[in-house]
Structures are given as structure tokens and as C-alpha cells.
Amino acid sequence: MADAGLQLGIVAAYLLVALAVGLIAYRVTDRTAEDYFLASRTFGTVVLLFTTFATLLSAFTFFGGPNLAYSAGPEWILVMGLMDGVIFAVLWYVIGYKQWLVGRANGYVTLGEMLGDRFGSVGLRVLVAGISLFWLIPYVMLQQQGAGTAVTALTEGAVPYWAGAGGITLFMILYVAVSGMRGVAWTDTVQGVFMLGMVWLALAWVLAAVGGPSAATSALAESNPEFLSLGGGLYSPAFIISTAVSIAFGVTMFPQVNQRFFVAGSKTVFKRTFVLWPVLVLLLFVPAFMLGAWAKGLGIAADQGENILPLLLNEYTPVWFAALVVAGAMAAMMSSSDSMLLSGSAYLTRDVYRQIATGITDRRETLVGQAGVVAIALGSFGLSLFQPATLVEIGNTAFGGFAQLALPIVVALYWRGTTRTGMYAGVVGSQLFYTLSVLPFGVFESVPVLSVLAAPATLLPESYVLPFAPGLGGFQPSVVGMGLGLVLTVTASALTSASAAEDATAYEGLSAD
Amino acid sequence: MSTARAVGWGLVAVVMVALAIPWFLWGASAVVAGLPIWIWWHIGWLALLSVVFYVFTRTDWGIGVETSGGEIDG
Numbered sequence: 001m002a003d004a005g006l007q008l009g010i011v012a013a014y015l016l017v018a019l020a021v022g023l024i025a026y027r028v029t030d031r032t033a034e035d036y037f038l039a040s041r042t043f044g045t046v047v048l049l050f051t052t053f054a055t056l057l058s059a060f061t062f063f064g065g066p067n068l069a070y071s072a073g074p075e076w077i078l079v080m081g082l083m084d085g086v087i088f089a090v091l092w093y094v095i096g097y098k099q100w101l102v103g104r105a106n107g108y109v110t111l112g113e114m115l116g117d118r119f120g121s122v123g124l125r126v127l128v129a130g131i132s133l134f135w136l137i138p139y140v141m142l143q144q145q146g147a148g149t150a151v152t153a154l155t156e157g158a159v160p161y162w163a164g165a166g167g168i169t170l171f172m173i174l175y176v177a178v179s180g181m182r183g184v185a186w187t188d189t190v191q192g193v194f195m196l197g198m199v200w201l202a203l204a205w206v207l208a209a210v211g212g213p214s215a216a217t218s219a220l221a222e223s224n225p226e227f228l229s230l231g232g233g234l235y236s237p238a239f240i241i242s243t244a245v246s247i248a249f250g251v252t253m254f255p256q257v258n259q260r261f262f263v264a265g266s267k268t269v270f271k272r273t274f275v276l277w278p279v280l281v282l283l284l285f286v287p288a289f290m291l292g293a294w295a296k297g298l299g300i301a302a303d304q305g306e307n308i309l310p311l312l313l314n315e316y317t318p319v320w321f322a323a324l325v326v327a328g329a330m331a332a333m334m335s336s337s338d339s340m341l342l343s344g345s346a347y348l349t350r351d352v353y354r355q356i357a358t359g360i361t362d363r364r365e366t367l368v369g370q371a372g373v374v375a376i377a378l379g380s381f382g383l384s385l386f387q388p389a390t391l392v393e394i395g396n397t398a399f400g401g402f403a404q405l406a407l408p409i410v411v412a413l414y415w416r417g418t419t420r421t422g423m424y425a426g427v428v429g430s431q432l433f434y435t436l437s438v439l440p441f442g443v444f445e446s447v448p449v450l451s452v453l454a455a456p457a458t459l460l461p462e463s464y465v466l467p468f469a470p471g472l473g474g475f476q477p478s479v480v481g482m483g484l485g486l487v488l489t490v491t492a493s494a495l496t497s498a499s500a501a502e503d504a505t506a507y508e509g510l511s512a513d
Numbered sequence: 514m515s516t517a518r519a520v521g522w523g524l525v526a527v528v529m530v531a532l533a534i535p536w537f538l539w540g541a542s543a544v545v546a547g548l549p550i551w552i553w554w555h556i557g558w559l560a561l562l563s564v565v566f567y568v569f570t571r572t573d574w575g576i577g578v579e580t581s582g583g584e585i586d587g
Contacts, residue, residue, distance in 0.1 A: 087530060215547075225542070230535070510579060
């Protein structure tokens with residue numbers, strides 16, 4: 001329990017630092033919506049780089065990623081490299097830079113707003129926001145669940161789940177609601193730098209204790225020789241491609257990441273972030289995931305549901321250091337959730353509420369935005385107490401769900417011939433296909449109206465093997481759905497003509513100079 | 514000619530994505546300096562990527578995005 005006390009102390013200290021940073025940010029925040037949600041588009045390179053990075057990947061770096069490398073081999077490093085280092089970086093330019101230009105020229109705060117204007121359609125705007133919230137809220141719920149479980153594990157049950165998850169939720173509400181994007185991004189930056197330092201210290205510490213990387217890898221070669229050969233087991237080519245493609249595209253449409261496309265202060269910031277991105281991916285994932293893989297060779301045993309990295313650190317590093325890393329991981333969960341709360345609230349406020357209510361001032365919109373943060377945080381916390389199976393499944397498949405939005409939007413950004421009907425076809429068609437493929441619609445067989453969906457859901461396969469290349473393994477429904485969305489958007493656009501309200505050239509002729 | 518350069522950069526992007534996984538090392542298990550050889554490929558590739566990105570930002574940044582276009586992806 002002394003360890004638990006120390007760990008709790010470190011977590012509490014982090015929370016206080018986060019709150020302090022949030023309060024400082026509050027002091028320099030104007031009371032306008034653009035400032036609250038986007039910090040008035042003023043971010044520099046370091047803040048943009050780390051806020052995107054911490055938002056995206058934080059808790060996964062410490063827990064999920066090393067666990068995967070531990071159980072299936074270090075190929076996960078390459079999957080993440082392809083996904084976040086390469087594909088996401090290309091999308092950073094193709095989608096992100098384009099959105100930044102369009103957003104800056106027209107003052108857009110959300111994706112739905114950008115689309116609604118181009119296609120002259122409030123319906124499309126509300127639809128995109130609605131789909132985003134559908135995938136986002138269960139995902140936030142999973143983060144709270146993770147944080148609550150971690151606090152319970154940390155204190156060996158002394159702090160019950162509801163108190164842990166509830167406490168962290170309240171804390172996030174405090175600093176997110178108060179300080180908005182600036183506070184979130186500043187805490188993310190502190191967080192990202194802290195995380196990077198911790199990972200390298202952990203690597204140095206463990207390797208010094210076991211006699212260097214060669215010794216650690218030799219141990220792995222003896223216990224699990226298959227881990228050292230590229231591919232095999234979980235890692236089929238189709239798995240690697242499907243995972244990397246659907247997560248990389250999905251990430252760009254996650255509200256908290258997509259909104260970050262709007263916040264860069266200048267073109268130079270965009271360029272620098274782009275260049276530094278692969279370096280950051282390399283610096284963080286190679287050590288974090290190799291530690292997970294090495295833990296296997298070092299004979300660290302993890303039970304089902306236990307995280308490998310804390311176990312490894314407990315074995316080779318002092319208690320206080322392991323505690324710092326665990327605290328860092330929990331803080332990391334918060335740095336993802338806080339951004340999701342803020343962006344979820346932006347979608348709810350601007351894309352839904354403001355489309356219904358009239359005569360809203362900027363000050364009032366900010367207040368409603370703050371109320372939205374509180375509502376989403378409390379709502380998802382409430383849900384996390386019950387953890388309904390369907391919602392857990394929605395949270396787990398959220399990346400694929402967001403990925404379905406990406407291609408219709410890329411088409412809209414670059415092809416003048418895209419029509420509103422095309423967008424509806426692509427967005428609705430791919431969402432329908434994907435949800436029927438991955439969500440447990442079978443349970444609705446006895447429900448009157450929804451039973452219509454149960455039948456096609458059971459017909460759709462879990463994976464797709466190419467008949468001419470079965471050796472690649474099965475591709476996931478998410479990539480098939482993305483292809484379907486692309487085809488539907490292009491075909492339906494080609495077959496229909498734009499209505500008078502659509503502005504085909506809205507995204508053109510923009511330059512940063 | 515900017516179209517030719519856009520196509521060129523598009524090809525570079527395709528190669529960067531396609532070889533991010535060293536498919537030609539599939540099944541290879543040699544260990545070099547304490548890490549599997551394909552992890553070294555990954556490290557080298559992402560470092561190269563950063564250099565390529567830097568060159569891109571210094572030369573043709575904005576191509577295909579700032580001007581309007583008919584292309585669907587880059």
C-alpha cells in the first residue's frame with residue numbers, strides 16, 4: 001500500500017499541474033467560441049505537434065501497444081510506423097493542410113460546418129456530426145472505464161471503480177470546461193514531453209539491468225524465436241494493411257484530431273509538424289513496443305487483462321519510477337479524453353444546437369459549449385458504470401467507423417463534381433455497411449423494427465479473403481467499407497447534378513500566401 | 514510544369530507507403546546490433562521519410578492542395 005500511496009500521490013500531483021496549466025490558459029482565453037474551441041488558430045509547432053500526438057496515441061503507447069508486442073511480436077512497431085508515421089503524415093497534408101486553408105478562409109470550427117457550407121445542406125452537417133458523436137461517446141466511455149480500472153488496480157481496490165472514474169471525470173470537466181482548447185493543448189504538450197522522457201528512461205533502465213539490447217533479444221530468441229521473424233501469427237499482410245489503413249484514415253476523422261487541422265498558426269507550423277512527425281513516431285514507439293516484446297523473453301508473466309509495461313518496470317526499476325510511468329499513462333488517458341470532450345462539445349454545439357436554436361451570441365455559444373463538455377463527460381461516465389455490451393463494441397470499433405467518413409470527404413475536398421446526393425450516398429452507405437458488419441445486430445432479432453437489420457448483419461462476413469491471393473489473409477470490413485464509400489460517392493455524384501445551393505468551387509483557389 | 518511535379522510527388526508518396534513494411538524481408542529473422550533487421554529498416558525508413566518531407570516542404574509544398582485540382586488523392 002505504500003507503493004499505492006506513492007502512485008496516487010504522483011497521479012494527484014499530475015492532476016494539480018494539469019489544473020494549474022488549465023487555469024493559466026483560462027486567463028489568456030477570450031470569451032469567443034473560436035477562441036474556446038480553436039484557441040483562435042494560433043498554435044506553434046511544438047504545441048501542435050504534441051497536442052496532436054498526445055491526443056492520438058497516449059494511453060495506447062503505455063498499455064495497448066506494448067501488450068500487443070508482448071503477445072504477438074514486435075511487428076506492431078511496423079504497423080504503427082505505416083499507420084501513424086507514413087499514411088497519417090500523407091493525410092496530414094492531403095486532408096489536414098487542405099482543411100486548414102479552407103477553415104482559415106471561412107472561419108470553420110468543425111468538419112460538419114465545412115461540409116454543410118460547401119453542399120448547402122444543414123442535413124449533411126447534422127448527419128456528419130451525429131455519426132461522429134455516435135462513435136465518439138462510447139469511445140470516451142472506454143477511456144473513463146480504463147482510467148477507473150487503473151485507479152482501482154493502483155490502490156488494490158481501496159478506491160472503488162466509480163470513485164476513480166468519477167474523480168477523473170470531474171477533474172477533466174474542471175479544466176476542459178474552464179479553459180477550452182488552449183488549456184487542453186498546453187496540458188497535452190507537458191504530457192507529451194513527459195511521456196517521451198519516461199519511455200527513454202524506462203528503456204535505458206531496463207536495458208542496463210538486463211545487459212543491453214543484444215542480451216534482451218537473445219533471451220527473446222530463445223523463448224519466442226517466431227517473434228524475430230517478420231510476419232506470421234496475427235500479422236498477415238491483410239491484417240497489417242487493413243489495420244494501418246483503417247486506423248490512419250479513422251484518426252483523421254476523429255473530432256479531436258480533425259479539429260486540430262484547423263488550429264495551426266501558420267503554414268510554417270504545418271510544414272514543421274509534418275517533417276517532425278515521423279521522427280516523433282520513431283522516438284516513441286520503437287522503445288515502448290520493444291520493451292513489450294523483450295518482456296516476453298525476460299519471462300515476465302502477465303495475466304489476462306494485466307498491462308505488461310508496469311509489470312516489467314516493477315521488476316527492473318525502483319518503485320517510484322514505475323509509479324511515475326503508471327501515472328503518466330493515466331494522465332495520458334486523460335489527455336485523450338479531455339480533447340474528445342471538447343471536440344464532441346464543439347460538434348454538439350455548433351453542428352446540432354446552433355442549427356436548431358436562433359439568435360445565439362458568441363458568448364452564449366461558449367457557455368453552451370461548456371455545458372456540452374459537462375453533459376458529454378457526465379453522460380459517458382454514467383454509461384461507463386454499466387458498460388453495456390453494445391456500447392463497448394461501438395467504442396472498440398470506433399476507428400473503423402470514423403475511417404468510413406474519410407474518403408467521401410477527400411473526394412469532396414478535391415473534386416468539383418461531388419454533389420450533395422453523392423455525399424449522402426457515400427457517407428450513409430459506408431456507415432450502414434460497416435455498422436452491419438461489426439456491431440452485434442443479431443441481438444435485435446426479436447425487436448420489431450430493428451429486426452430488419454439483423455438478417456443482413458448475419459450475412460456480412462467478418463473478413464474478406466481475395467480469391468486470387470488467399471495467402472495475404474483476410475481484409476477487415478473497415479477497408480471494404482471505405483472502398484464502398486468511395487465508389488458510392490463518386491458514382492452518385494456523377495449521376496446527379498448539383499442543386500443551386502451547392503458551391504462547387506468552395507474549396508478551390510486557396511493559398512496560404 | 515507543376516502537373517509533372519505533382520505526379521512525381523504522388524509517386525514518391527506511393528513508394529514511401531508501399532515500402533514502409535519491408536515486404537521483401539518477410540520471414541527474415543536476422544538480428545543486427547540487438548534488433549531484428551526489419552526493425553532497422555523501419556528506423557531507417559522513417560528517418561528517410563522525415564528528410565523527404567523536409568525536401569518537400571522546401572520545394573513543392575502546396576502542390577495539389579493550394580491550387581484547385583481534379584485529383585482525388587495525393
